[in-house]
Amino acid sequence: MTRGTVAPEISSRVRSIPPSPIRGLAPLAEAAKARGIHVIHLNIGQPDLPPPPGVAAALAAAATQPPVYTASQGIPQLLDAWARYYERIGLAISPEQVVATGGASEALSLAVLATTDPGDRILVPEPFYAPYYGILAAAGVELVPIPAPERYGPVTPQAIQERLGPRTRGILLCSPANPTGTLYERDQFAAIAELAREHGLFFYSDETYRELVFRGSRAASALEMPGLEQHVIVIDSVSKRFNACGLRIGALISRNPDVIAAAVSLAELRLSLPLPAQLAAAAALEAPATYVAEVVTTYRRRRDAALAALARLPGVHVVPPDGALYLVAELPVDDAAHFAAWLLTDFTHHGETVMLAPLSGFFATPGAGRNAVRLALVQPEPVLEHAAELLGEALARYSGRTT
Amino acid sequence: MTRGTVAPEISSRVRSIPPSPIRGLAPLAEAAKARGIHVIHLNIGQPDLPPPPGVAAALAAAATQPPVYTASQGIPQLLDAWARYYERIGLAISPEQVVATGGASEALSLAVLATTDPGDRILVPEPFYAPYYGILAAAGVELVPIPAPERYGPVTPQAIQERLGPRTRGILLCSPANPTGTLYERDQFAAIAELAREHGLFFYSDETYRELVFRGSRAASALEMPGLEQHVIVIDSVSKRFNACGLRIGALISRNPDVIAAAVSLAELRLSLPLPAQLAAAAALEAPATYVAEVVTTYRRRRDAALAALARLPGVHVVPPDGALYLVAELPVDDAAHFAAWLLTDFTHHGETVMLAPLSGFFATPGAGRNAVRLALVQPEPVLEHAAELLGEALARYSGRTT
The missing domain is CATH 3.40.640.10 (Type I PLP-dependent aspartate aminotransferase-like (Major domain))
Incomplete structure (x- = not known):
């Protein structure tokens, strides 16, 4: 390494960290909002429910x-x-x-x-x-x-x-x-x-x-x-x-x-x-057991609503989750990461769009998860159902559709 | 490595971390307090001053x-x-x-x-x-x-x-x-x-x-x-x-x-x-500049009081600090870490003792700092002066005294 004129460089370990699949799209979502578009966030596991009192x-x-x-x-x-x-x-x-x-x-x-x-x-x-x-x-x-x-x-x-x-x-x-x-x-x-x-x-x-x-x-x-x-x-x-x-x-x-x-x-x-x-x-x-039980009931209802709504979309395959607050949907697209970005940069329907997390970011194996996204069940059922409709509309318009 | 019956072991990197010079004495201080002894804490940089309102x-x-x-x-x-x-x-x-x-x-x-x-x-x-x-x-x-x-x-x-x-x-x-x-x-x-x-x-x-x-x-x-x-x-x-x-x-x-x-x-x-x-x-x-100025005034008064009080102790050499909220005192003892522990386990004067941080813990070079301690200026002047008196009493009684 030539020293003296060269600025020091950041570490290899940091360069090996892939960009966050959730945070990477954030600037695109900000830009969409700046254009007046309403973005429905299904991309992050930020619960919308209140904590115990x-x-x-x-x-x-x-x-x-x-x-x-x-x-x-x-x-x-x-x-x-x-x-x-x-x-x-x-x-x-x-x-x-x-x-x-x-x-x-x-x-x-x-x-x-x-x-x-x-x-x-x-x-x-x-x-x-x-x-x-x-x-x-x-x-x-x-x-x-x-x-x-x-x-x-x-x-x-x-x-x-x-x-x-x-x-x-x-x-x-x-x-x-x-x-x-x-x-x-x-x-x-x-x-x-x-x-x-x-x-x-x-x-x-x-x-x-x-x-x-x-x-x-x-x-x-x-x-x-x-x-x-x-x-x-x-x-x-x-x-x-x-x-x-x-x-x-x-x-x-x-x-x-x-x-x-x-x-x-x-x-x-x-x-x-x-x-x-x-x-x-x-x-x-110290929250009572009833608190967590209600949280679970809420997510179960949301999961069922999202599964039913997504089942109506041709070419979309959902793996019913047994727990947590997410679901993975396989989409009829060439590249779900590109599709998720496109949703924020190019798509709107009545002034709205939806933000998803590309599943590829949850893999270390190159190319894996390329056709899938993660949806977080952090919205009430009507919003999830509405988001599924938006997703259907988007898939109908997306040029990289595969089936 | 024989596997199957052997429990997995903790990492070499953790084993290389020396015990904290401040936290290591904590159980001895707890035990002293349990015996009813009043411990004056000069060992940790935990300010006693209030934060901005x-x-x-x-x-x-x-x-x-x-x-x-x-x-x-x-x-x-x-x-x-x-x-x-x-x-x-x-x-x-x-x-x-x-x-x-x-x-x-x-x-x-x-x-x-x-x-x-x-x-x-x-x-x-x-x-x-x-x-x-x-x-x-x-x-x-x-x-x-x-x-x-x-x-x-x-x-x-x-x-x-x-x-x-x-x-x-x-x-x-x-x-x-x-x-x-x-x-x-x-x-x-x-x-x-x-x-x-x-x-x-x-x-x-x-x-x-x-x-x-x-x-x-x-x-x-x-x-x-x-x-x-x-x-x-x-x-x-x-x-x-x-x-x-x-x-x-x-x-x-x-x-x-x-x-x-x-x-x-x-x-x-x-x-x-x-x-x-x-x-x-x-x-x-957002605190006004006067807030920090008052903090500095307080530490300057404390530093001066501590320096004056420690100067009265034979064999103790203090390096006047130009800043921060600590001072290093070189003591006439064989091993300041041992002395700091002894203060908690064996010494009391009218039911009181003082807790110090051995300076050896602030060095990577083996053996360095062996005769010194760090005092934190986190007590009002009268307490610092009283603590210096206790230190003098302790040094007079300590068997590992060198001068």
């Missing part, structure tokens, strides 16, 4: 407290609230087994940094929550995709086993999954747990959407797998089930004390989480 | 807003507030040159990840803010210490030049410095800036304590160095000058658009910062 009360109370540093692991009130929440859903977790984090994102970041070194690999079923790729890349860790089976079902232990190597440190699963709503049954979880045990792997389980399921009361948890106490690291969040994304509070949960100690030593580097958000998240976690 | 008002207003995701770079209101704050102190920074972060810690983390790959090196004058080491280690980056000159003065360009190598990506400075209060004059900054330009290095400038100086109105800023727009990344925070640590809001500032784009793409991985804290930090940044 305790959240606003806790924030108001926090306003009178001095904004001081708190314990890096989280304030005792928040760790206790997590433990009580887990007790209510039938999982024995003590406050010492919880590290409060800045959302599920920081929980995964701490989990990865605590358990991997640069050059290590983590296996992840495709499609996956898009930021996984960058969170691993920032840590110098390679995301090894496990291609999705037909219809985005759970991956098989066989598919995992085939991709194990000497640098494989673990398996990262999300159930129910963002973006597909795929739900792993207990026996499917157990088979993967067995692999983790056999090969000495970490089992990173993103359970952000745990209760948001359309059969049963909650998804199977990696914390229920016997003999896997040293392997399981659960990623959790108050964002979705309590509609409190903007608090940015999640948690890393593990029964492995070394993992907790490592995560705390990493958390100490950022000293603490904001106090007001911690107090508000503790209040959210 | 606008902070509480902003938090109260935020309580009524839904807790939603916001822009990853920060809400426009906060980015604008940073830009206006910079304008008031005479530095031209636009909102587009700011990335709002979770404290100075996340700002440094983003700066390092944006500009380094695993195996790279960053030069850091010793002693340094202890978490620097772990923040770099988590990123797989080696902290190369530049040993402190006599009396903890600014390091020379010569000392930096001697340690440059092919993997050196930049120089990380803090002025005024935590823990020593060392202040780099403009010409000292300029000489280092020249080195950065000549060798194509990033100049990471931690300016958290910018206005907290005991001569002049503020410290020299790396942003004032001509021709260094592509090299300078400033780490900033509302924590200290606005007494708002618990909001956990800082900023990364750069005029290099590639650095900003890289930092934003990393910030997108954690989606956003908490909304209430962003609104409150924006309010803090």
Whole structure:
């Protein structure tokens, strides 16, 4: 490298992070709005539902407290609230087994940094929550995709086993999954747990959407797998089930004390989480079970309405999600990313358009997900039905239509 | 590695992070308090002063807003507030040159990840803010210490030049410095800036304590160095000058658009910062100049009181700080870390003791700082004077005394 006249350059690891499939279209949406177009946002998992009433009360109370540093692991009130929440859903977790984090994102970041070194690999079923790729890349860790089976079902232990190597440190699963709503049954979880045990792997389980399921009361948890106490690291969040994304509070949960100690030593580097958000998240976690049940009922109604409306569109195939708050639609287009951009740049119908997330951004395998989009169920049924009509109108006009 | 029966292990990078010199003594302090002992905390830079009144008002207003995701770079209101704050102190920074972060810690983390790959090196004058080491280690980056000159003065360009190598990506400075209060004059900054330009290095400038100086109105800023727009990344925070640590809001500032784009793409991985804290930090940044001036006056009085009180203790040598809110005292003891622990486990005087931060934790060079401690000026003068008396009493009784 010639030094002296050359400006320093940004890192390779950052250049390897693909642009966010959600955020990349944002400037196009802003431009559409500037032209007076009404954009229906189905592109981002930003719930439109109100958080439990305790959240606003806790924030108001926090306003009178001095904004001081708190314990890096989280304030005792928040760790206790997590433990009580887990007790209510039938999982024995003590406050010492919880590290409060800045959302599920920081929980995964701490989990990865605590358990991997640069050059290590983590296996992840495709499609996956898009930021996984960058969170691993920032840590110098390679995301090894496990291609999705037909219809985005759970991956098989066989598919995992085939991709194990000497640098494989673990398996990262999300159930129910963002973006597909795929739900792993207990026996499917157990088979993967067995692999983790056999090969000495970490089992990173993103359970952000745990209760948001359309059969049963909650998804199977990696914390229920016997003999896997040293392997399981659960990623959790108050964002979705309590509609409190903007608090940015999640948690890393593990029964492995070394993992907790490592995560705390990493958390100490950022000293603490904001106090007001911690107090508000503790209040959210104390919400009655009826609160989450109503959230699930709302998403079930929306899913059913969206499925029915999309079924009316020729050439559109939808995979009915078993949980979470998204659905994946395969569209009769050459390139769904191009189509999603076109919706914002070229299409309007009575002054309206719709914003979708191209599914390609949720894959590491080049070319995968090219004909699909993710829709977030973050609008009331009439809006979802109306958005489906707009989508039908757009598909009828789009020049890259394939069928 | 034998797999199957072996539990997976935590990462080497985490094991390389030394225990926090501040947090490591915390259990001993808790135990002392449980025995009924009053512990005077001089160990942590947690200001005891109130934040600007606008902070509480902003938090109260935020309580009524839904807790939603916001822009990853920060809400426009906060980015604008940073830009206006910079304008008031005479530095031209636009909102587009700011990335709002979770404290100075996340700002440094983003700066390092944006500009380094695993195996790279960053030069850091010793002693340094202890978490620097772990923040770099988590990123797989080696902290190369530049040993402190006599009396903890600014390091020379010569000392930096001697340690440059092919993997050196930049120089990380803090002025005024935590823990020593060392202040780099403009010409000292300029000489280092020249080195950065000549060798194509990033100049990471931690300016958290910018206005907290005991001569002049503020410290020299790396942003004032001509021709260094592509090299300078400033780490900033509302924590200290606005007494708002618990909001956990800082900023990364750069005029290099590639650095900003890289930092934003990393910030997108954690989606956003908490909304209430962003609104409150924006309010803090609008505090009148008289607010910060009063903070500085308070710390100057405290520094002078502490210097006078410590000067009365035989064998204790204090380096008068030129800024920040700490001072380093060299003690006549064999091992200041042991002494600091002993203060909590074995010493009391009329039911009281004092908690200090051993300086060894602020060094990467083994054995350095062994006879010194950092005191934080986070107590009123009478308490600082009383704490100095307690320290004198303790030194008189301590068996590891050297002079």
